Amino acid sequence: MKPTSYELTQAGDRYFDGLVDKFSRSLYQAPRGELRLAMLDYLLPQMLDLREQKVLDVGGGLGQQAAWLAEQGHNVTMAEPSDDMLNYAKAWHRDAKTLPESAITYLQAPLQVLTVQAPGPWPLITCHAVLEWLGDPQTALATLSQLMAPGGQLSLMVFNRDALRFSNAVKGNLEKALSDRLAGQGKRQRLTPISPVSHAEIEQWSAANGLRIDAVAGIRVFQDYLRQPPATPAENATLLALEKHYCRQDPHWRLGRYLLYTLIKPEAAE
């Protein structure tokens, strides 16, 4: 077995090798992961024009998004640089009886090489919770834009720097919030992102790449700030209803733990 490395790559990115257990336990087997998936299931059909297009899922992780897209009838290429994550996704997809056979193609590759290895151009790209794990998220958005077909859509989800400041303050980390020392270091098994992103940055970077923000929502607007987590299925259902009600309303979406965007690359003639 190869030794687990928790180092950043030369580009300053954090591949999730060695993090499968920690990531699946602390996110997807926990209420926050369930809520994230429930919100994506609710929002993606509203925010995207889904017509069974070919999709590139960049930094696909454990493969939930790829599976969801395949179930909706899309042909998915899931790109992921981490061997561990990709193997987990392949095994899980293989065992899931609901997935159409060969609907998902796997590519072990980081975002930075996709213009060569999977140039598309793609009518639909999903890139969820990846930019905040990169040394240079701004250049990554330029690369995603190059991969998009004219008229194509990018579903981009980023870890919200402004919400991270707010939650640090709520937890009593006032000095940290005031000095804006919010980013994680990517050391060991820590899951605090190294490059949290603000809405202002997404606005600037999208404009710089000629991408139009078509829709935006906050994911987990309330959950992280609750003093008492829901204790019963009925309370969970009420929280989900609350999240759904306010996720696209100003000012609430702005403090979502994650920000979810639909970015459009204009047709050449637009």
Ligand SMILES: C[S@@+](CC[C@H](N)C(=O)[O-])C[C@H]1O[C@@H](n2cnc3c(N)ncnc32)[C@H](O)[C@@H]1O
């Ligand atoms: C927080 S996980 C998100 C996984 C999945 N998209 C989701 O929403 O659950 C971040 C993923 O980005 C991957 N990653 C790190 N650096 C990357 C890069 N340069 N290109 C593509 N993916 C990268 C990691 O290996 C990890 O699987």
